Amino acid sequence: MSSPVENNLGETTASVSHEITLAAEPIAEVAGFSITNSLLNTWLVVFILIAGSLILRNKLKQRPKGLQNIFEMVIEGGLNLCDSVTNSRDKSKKIFPFVFSLFLFILVNNWMGLLPGIGSIGFVETSGTHSVFVPFFRGGTADLNTTLALALLVVVFANIFGIISAGIWKYFNKYINLKVLAQIPAKVLKEPTVLIVNPIKFFVGLIELIGEVAKIASLSFRLFGNIFAGEVLLSSMAVIFAFGLPIPFMFLEIIVGVIQALIFAMLTLVYYTIATTDHEEEHE
Numbered sequence: 001m002s003s004p005v006e007n008n009l010g011e012t013t014a015s016v017s018h019e020i021t022l023a024a025e026p027i028a029e030v031a032g033f034s035i036t037n038s039l040l041n042t043w044l045v046v047f048i049l050i051a052g053s054l055i056l057r058n059k060l061k062q063r064p065k066g067l068q069n070i071f072e073m074v075i076e077g078g079l080n081l082c083d084s085v086t087n088s089r090d091k092s093k094k095i096f097p098f099v100f101s102l103f104l105f106i107l108v109n110n111w112m113g114l115l116p117g118i119g120s121i122g123f124v125e126t127s128g129t130h131s132v133f134v135p136f137f138r139g140g141t142a143d144l145n146t147t148l149a150l151a152l153l154v155v156v157f158a159n160i161f162g163i164i165s166a167g168i169w170k171y172f173n174k175y176i177n178l179k180v181l182a183q184i185p186a187k188v189l190k191e192p193t194v195l196i197v198n199p200i201k202f203f204v205g206l207i208e209l210i211g212e213v214a215k216i217a218s219l220s221f222r223l224f225g226n227i228f229a230g231e232v233l234l235s236s237m238a239v240i241f242a243f244g245l246p247i248p249f250m251f252l253e254i255i256v257g258v259i260q261a262l263i264f265a266m267l268t269l270v271y272y273t274i275a276t277t278d279h280e281e282e283h284e
Helices: 037-058 067-086 089-112 144-166 168-175 178-182 194-240 246-283
Strands: 002-006 012-017 026-030 033-036 122-127 130-135
Touching (some): 033 037, 037 067, 168 194, 194 246
Parallel strands (some): 012 130
Antiparallel strands (some): 002 012
């Protein structure tokens, strides 16, 4: 989709196009640090969440009503959902604040790109005879850098949570099981099968270590792929017919935004639960 750009002499010098790129577009640079439109959008989401939480906290009452009543219902439902995974209200209370904050952050980021004006405010970047429209804001979760950072945060903190719960030595042996290798000389005469079984157990731990890396790829690419595909779909529909046609797809993207935020949060909850449950059972 393009439109002519005219100079002072009335001559057409370039055409302005709105291109959808995989990478977020840089809009400014501060001390060598590039600020992209997705990063700016993420900062806006963080500001909205902080401001909203402060406003809600200042209006808390013993007898909830209105917005407080709705949030209390949501939080109670979220805690019950956590209980169904962790089977422990104490464990749910430890994990829930992080998981719920992550859910809200992803949900608002998913929906920000659907707001009117978010993708239409920007500037024109000209290179020779080719001009490209660069929006100031772009959905944060439509940038792989954001989803990759979130996935790294989840996996790293899940492992830290497991270390705190089980101890560093037991958690280390989950992935690099030196204990089973050390058992081979002592058991080989009585149980010759340990020459086969224990090395297999050792390599299973290494496979679990590879699985941790796979979690990062799975979490980041799933969220990024769905949200970026939604942006491409809405842009395509707007090019075909801008009036009316994108509306049904916008409602679809609202649902997709909720589902993807919920999936990310639930997988985070599962990873945290597994990181502690396995070691608690071994300890018992």
